[in-house]
Amino acid sequence: MVVSSSSGSDDSNSINSNNNNNSNNGWSVAQGLVVKTLVLIGGALLVKKFTKSKTRWDHAHFVSNSLTGEKFTKEQASRDPDNYFNIRMLTCPAAEMVDGSKVLYFEQAFWRTPHRPFRQRFYMVKPCPKELKCDVEVSSYAIRDPEEYKNFCDRPKNQRPQTEEVISDIAEHLTTIHVKRCERGKRCLYEGSTPEGGFPNSWNGATYCTSELSILKNNEVHLWDRGYNDEGNQVWGVKEGPYEFKPAVNSSYDELVSPLTFPLQSMEKRIEGSFVLEE
Numbered sequence: 001m002v003v004s005s006s007s008g009s010d011d012s013n014s015i016n017s018n019n020n021n022n023s024n025n026g027w028s029v030a031q032g033l034v035v036k037t038l039v040l041i042g043g044a045l046l047v048k049k050f051t052k053s054k055t056r057w058d059h060a061h062f063v064s065n066s067l068t069g070e071k072f073t074k075e076q077a078s079r080d081p082d083n084y085f086n087i088r089m090l091t092c093p094a095a096e097m098v099d100g101s102k103v104l105y106f107e108q109a110f111w112r113t114p115h116r117p118f119r120q121r122f123y124m125v126k127p128c129p130k131e132l133k134c135d136v137e138v139s140s141y142a143i144r145d146p147e148e149y150k151n152f153c154d155r156p157k158n159q160r161p162q163t164e165e166v167i168s169d170i171a172e173h174l175t176t177i178h179v180k181r182c183e184r185g186k187r188c189l190y191e192g193s194t195p196e197g198g199f200p201n202s203w204n205g206a207t208y209c210t211s212e213l214s215i216l217k218n219n220e221v222h223l224w225d226r227g228y229n230d231e232g233n234q235v236w237g238v239k240e241g242p243y244e245f246k247p248a249v250n251s252s253y254d255e256l257v258s259p260l261t262f263p264l265q266s267m268e269k270r271i272e273g274s275f276v277l278e279e
Helices: 006-051 056-067 074-079 163-168 264-271
Strands: 069-072 087-096 102-110 119-127 136-143 170-181 190-193 208-215 221-228 234-236 243-247
Touching: 056 102, 056 119, 056 136, 056 190, 056 208, 074 243, 087 163, 087 243, 102 163, 119 170, 136 190, 163 170, 170 208
Parallel strands: none
Antiparallel strands: 069 087, 069 243, 087 102, 102 119, 119 136, 136 170, 170 190, 190 208, 208 221, 221 234, 221 243
């Protein structure tokens, strides 16, 4: 009796086929696991990159850069000409201290007379001391010879006082604002104020002054300075809210809508209730 070998051959082929399928399936699974692992690792690295916590100096540099530039209160003055003027604020780097602190020159003037600033300061921007619950410290200082620094930012760099002279011209400390990142959901990016009790100030019957600072998107800056007497009554500074400084736009001065159409002498009288012209 002859036994056919076809059945054994089929069984063998079937077994080999199954083994190949299992091998292919196993390789596919392995490939899938490798790809998933790589995706997870890549994603984790990407998340780590974008969620890496900023250093104290990162915060200081951000605030310093946000304060820098030419900004106006044109929009606010157009909305509420009875309480706000169109003020030009101009700030630029002036020096860097040995510890890395940035020294900025700051001036404010009526937009029609930018060459005649009524307020001049040095700002020193650096990280907050570790023991304080804030990110950035913004201190303002008087300038030893303000006349020498008028329109500092508008001049070519070789016609400005240089680093050594700037540092030697940092005079009386005026205020310090402790700034921290804004909570999620708020309009601002950073905000802060002077400590409780403010800082000594004697202008227009004041005994102390307070300052508030907010940094918003697109380098918008809100500033609110006020002076108070011993009884706690406000004796200078705008009462309705902070001045809202927005970066300059490319438009002609003649096109700006501004409440500053009064004679200059009249403007200077009105400004006394909102700003400290001389301290």
